[in-house]
Amino acid sequence: MLIKIDVAVIGAGVIGLAIAWEIAQRKKDVFVLEKNHTFGLETSSRQSEVIHAGIYHPEHSLRTKLCIKGRSLLYELCDRHDIAYKKLGKIIVAANENGITQLEKLYEQGRRNGIEDLMLLSRTELKRLEPNIEARAGLLSPSSGILDAYSLQKFFYSQAREKGAEFVFNTQIIGIEKAGTGYKVQIRDREGISDFVARVVINSAGLNSDKIAQFAGIDTAKANYRLHYCKGEYFNLSSKYRNLMSRLIYPTPEQAGLGIHVTLGLDGQVRLGPNARYVETIDYGVDETQKEAFYNSAKKFLPMIELGDLAPEFAGIRPKLQAPGEAFRDFIIAHEEQAGFPGLINLIGIESPGLTASPAIAQHVGRMVKELLG
Ligand SMILES: Cc1cc2nc3c(=O)[nH]c(=O)nc-3n(C[C@H](O)[C@H](O)[C@H](O)COP(=O)(O)OP(=O)(O)OC[C@H]3O[C@@H](n4cnc5c(N)ncnc54)[C@H](O)[C@@H]3O)c2cc1C
Incomplete structure (x- = not known):
């Protein structure tokens, strides 16, 4: 029998983890699928661990707004949950x-x-x-600082699990197809290829997020999503x-x-x-x-x-998202309803300050999911 769930989150980097934590608190079935054997082995563990203030980018951009919101949420989270940090400036x-x-x-x-x-x-x-x-x-x-990015991810991971989110490691997404009011998600794991249905699919696959959007049927060249x-x-x-x-x-x-x-x-x-x-x-x-x-x-x-x-x-x-020599590009965080894919949420081009912005990105995506699932 085909398994049916509310939300599939693709990728267990800091963004997928923060989103899983946020959504699991709303008592929805959340499955996080990750191709590696554990969380945070790609970009989220290969960066400067800086809590950015939000100086560099235009005021109306998501990169600025989510950085500034994320920074204050992060300092609060670190204080409340003993995640090591230093606001050293x-x-x-x-x-x-x-x-x-x-x-x-x-x-x-x-x-x-x-x-x-x-x-x-x-x-x-x-x-x-x-x-x-x-x-x-x-x-x-x-107000700039540094933090222990592993401890932050561990916090999101363990809190999400405590609230009921399921983590499925060693599992690669290889296809996404519209199916009724949701999506049939095809996976490859040690046992072979199988699929399940999710009402909402959240693509937080980092360096692969443009390819995942393409799997789902988005014309990534037209949408200017190529990474x-x-x-x-x-x-x-x-x-x-x-x-x-x-x-x-x-x-x-x-x-x-x-x-x-x-x-x-x-x-x-x-x-x-x-x-x-x-x-x-x-x-x-x-x-x-x-x-x-x-x-x-x-x-x-x-x-x-x-x-x-x-x-x-x-x-x-x-x-x-910006090719060599091109001007500033903002984060893409899009519910793809207009493109004909209701229930598909793409996060593409989440480069710096993605770590700083992670709790604010999670809230932003959480609001989109609330509109979809209540
Ligand atoms: C050099 C560098 C320095 C940076 N410094 C900072 C900084 O100081 N401060 C800051 O705020 N930000 C910084 N950033 C940005 C920050 O690191 C990223 O924004 C953040 O880590 C992105 O997290 P993510 O979860 O989107 O991606 P990732 O951590 O890459 O996670 C994506 C996950 O998706 C999984 N995945 C991919 N494809 C599939 C598939 N088909 N099936 C299943 N799983 C899949 C991957 O295995 C991976 O685990 C830096 C980035 C870089 C590269």
Whole structure:
């Protein structure tokens, strides 16, 4: 007999986990299907673990609104459920006149986005806060922070399970077909190929989310849903850099990423990254030949750095909607009713600040599901 459920969530990254947690609280049958053997093994564990303030993107975009909402929800969740974090603040630094103009624009953008605690810093003020950083000026964001992304995902996972969500690992979605008022979802697991029916399908498959939308029948070329992979590599800095900085230090942003920055781990580990390189395939290796580019980039604001102090660490891949050279693209979070697919919710292009935005994205999708299932 064909199994029938209320909601199928595809992908157990931080987004699928947060959505499962949100929906399970509304007493609906939720199944999360994940191709890997456990949750959070792709982009959600290959990133900077930064709680972003919401400075960079346009005020009306989902990337801004969900980041700002997500940030305050995250700090609350972390406090309430003992998820490790530090609200250590971040400084974006300018190396030259052009950079100072960029900082002023970011300050204005941040203010338009509703971030009230931003402060432009002179060179002297910057030196007072971060004596080891060299720059002409800075922009301080006190409400940026870092968190333990694994613990956050573990929290969503265990809370969702407690509320009744079922997690099905080692299971890959290979087809989706409209069936009455729902969807027949085809899966492949160790026992072979089988299917079940879900009234609502939520596609939070990260790097594969455009392909999943296509499985369901969406014309992804027409809808402009095609993803481009943009790799971000990280290099570790040796232990002598611990305690040299007390905040996250970012250069002014680049076209595809936020610029190679200094991130601090909760354990005090200092790393550089990520860069932003468009690639054709998903390969998480770190290209050691990038080391010199990382060194040259960081040396501009961290003059004491030495090439031998960098060691390749890990890489993640951004699911980008914008192709190389294209302008800003927003997150796609769409109930596809207009396209003729009621009950199909696509989340595509959930790159940074997806981790920060995760609890707000979950609420946003939760409202869509409420409209569909009550
Ligand atoms: C280099 C880098 C740095 C970043 N830094 C930050 C940061 O500091 N702060 C921040 O807020 N955000 C950051 N982000 C963004 C953030 O990491 C992502 O937005 C977030 O992790 C996306 O989560 P997700 O659940 O959508 O994707 P994923 O974590 O990729 O999860 C998708 C899941 O779907 C599964 N899946 C795919 N296809 C199928 C299928 N056919 N069947 C079953 N399962 C399937 C995958 O196995 C995977 O587990 C960064 C991203 C990158 C790449």
